[in-house]
Amino acid sequence: MVAGRKAGSHIMRPFETMQEFHDCVELQEETWGRGFSERVPTAILKVSQILGGVAAGAYTEDGDLEGLVFGMTGIRDGELVHWSDLLAVTEHSRDAGLGTQLKAYQREQVLARGVEKMLWTFDPLQSRNAYLNFAKLGIVVQEYAENMYGETDSPLHRGVGTDRFVALWELTSLRATHRLAGSKPPAQPSEHAIQVLAETGGHTLPEPGVPDLQSEGKEVLVAIPSDIMQVMNIDIRLAGRWREATRETLVYYMSKGYEVHEIFRGERTSDYLLVQPGMP
Numbered sequence: 001m002v003a004g005r006k007a008g009s010h011i012m013r014p015f016e017t018m019q020e021f022h023d024c025v026e027l028q029e030e031t032w033g034r035g036f037s038e039r040v041p042t043a044i045l046k047v048s049q050i051l052g053g054v055a056a057g058a059y060t061e062d063g064d065l066e067g068l069v070f071g072m073t074g075i076r077d078g079e080l081v082h083w084s085d086l087l088a089v090t091e092h093s094r095d096a097g098l099g100t101q102l103k104a105y106q107r108e109q110v111l112a113r114g115v116e117k118m119l120w121t122f123d124p125l126q127s128r129n130a131y132l133n134f135a136k137l138g139i140v141v142q143e144y145a146e147n148m149y150g151e152t153d154s155p156l157h158r159g160v161g162t163d164r165f166v167a168l169w170e171l172t173s174l175r176a177t178h179r180l181a182g183s184k185p186p187a188q189p190s191e192h193a194i195q196v197l198a199e200t201g202g203h204t205l206p207e208p209g210v211p212d213l214q215s216e217g218k219e220v221l222v223a224i225p226s227d228i229m230q231v232m233n234i235d236i237r238l239a240g241r242w243r244e245a246t247r248e249t250l251v252y253y254m255s256k257g258y259e260v261h262e263i264f265r266g267e268r269t270s271d272y273l274l275v276q277p278g279m280p
Helices: 018-032 042-050 098-112 127-137 174-180 228-234 236-255
Strands: 005-007 010-014 054-059 065-076 079-089 117-122 140-145 164-170 194-197 219-225 259-264 269-275
Touching: 010 098, 018 042, 018 054, 018 065, 018 079, 042 054, 042 065, 054 079, 054 098, 065 098, 065 117, 079 098, 098 117, 098 127, 098 174, 117 127, 127 164, 127 174, 127 259, 127 269, 140 236, 164 174, 194 236, 219 228, 219 236, 228 236, 236 259, 236 269
Parallel strands: 079 117, 194 219
Antiparallel strands: 005 010, 010 054, 054 065, 065 079, 117 164, 140 164, 140 259, 219 269, 259 269
């Protein structure tokens, strides 16, 4: 069994006892909803550790589980990769860097297994998660998967489906190592970046404008609500319109070879930066 490592006020280590595996399932349900049908059961968590996967938790010094990370190692397109399936942090521990610490621990474990590429999915409409992935970890995104997981029973997915970005984390790249070491992302886009989806303005909640699918700029910006959960709670149809507008825009430009490199967070909306291939 891999030894644990202390990160800040938490100890990162693999799950070992059946009670710890059950606690992992419980945290999944607290995060994605009671009875969430997509939760990973104890048997799969345990087997994954045998086959090069990572199933580990972040524990306080008193032994309380406050975060988890789970992923599997396998072959994709003839290449050995690690697919990170779950990352969850208890509500009172969010926005304190624990998610980044869990990913850093997972990276260490994966590199020790001889794997240098990690993949996972996340919702393009979730700006906080996106900021962690781009700004803190240094991922890029080259793939957009429409309704990847179908319809689920999680309240986090209601009315907006399960469209996903596929994160690409090159674990030994300069981009990843610099971001993990605390290197700051650019504070704002360059003056050459062209806004191809923006909010219309003048409304209580941000509303999507008409996508511009004509730009040939080297850098384009795609807006999302900065707080999609607020939009979902107040106007689920508006949240659905944001999904449709962002899907149309992102799929179009990514089909042209653009990659997503950054997210710039704002009070009402945040902007994804898409760049043409070959740009840093």
